[in-house]
Amino acid sequence: MTRETRPPLQASMSGAEFARWYWLKEELQAFAKTLDVRATGSKQVLAERIGAHLDRRSFTEPPARSKNGPQMGGLLSAGTVIPAGQRCSQEVRGWFETQVKGFRFDAAMREFFEETDGTQNLGDALEHWHATRDGEKRSISAQFEYNRFTRAWHAQHPDSTRDEVIAAWSDYRSRPIDERGRI
Secondary structure, eight states: OOOOOOOOOOTTSOHHHHHTSOOOHHHHHHHHHHTTOOOOSOHHHHHHHHHHHHTTOOOOOOOOOOOOSOOOOSSOOTTOBOOTTOOOOHHHHHHHHHHSTTOOOOHHHHHHHHHOOSSOBHHHHHHHHHHTOSSOOOOOOTTOHHHHHHHHHHHHOTTOOHHHHHHHHHHHHTSOGGGOOOO
8 A cells, every 4th residue: 555645835735635635834824825815923823824724715823912001020929919911921930930830831731820810919820830830740731742652652662762753753744633542
């Protein structure tokens, strides 16, 4: 049985054929520009926009997040109120890094900041950080396909090398979605 190879991105392909394959965001952006389609946004939104264009169907843009709202600045403390719409900024990250060794904005913290309504403060956010550190591995969002793949690969091949996981990822992403086996 011969293995199917990934087709080139072209305006004549169907949305279904386009969706069968793994594309880098950079490839999607370049392709969108050739189609005269907006080339901004997340990889997922960009792929959905292109797929709709290829199938000649309408695409509803996701609502834009306002970046004009008030943002925290200056001297931050546990009592600093988090305004609604606060971004996970470098200033906020800096404050957390003084409070928590190895701090990073993971999905749980990004979600906390997305849901703030102006009544929470950084102390509440810090409590949320500690409450979500139960040691269990959290699910990885579908948009981070490489991270999901490498976690699963290392679980099944704990002694594998970096070169082996990269080779396995390369093989995995070169296959159409309907032909990808379990890792």
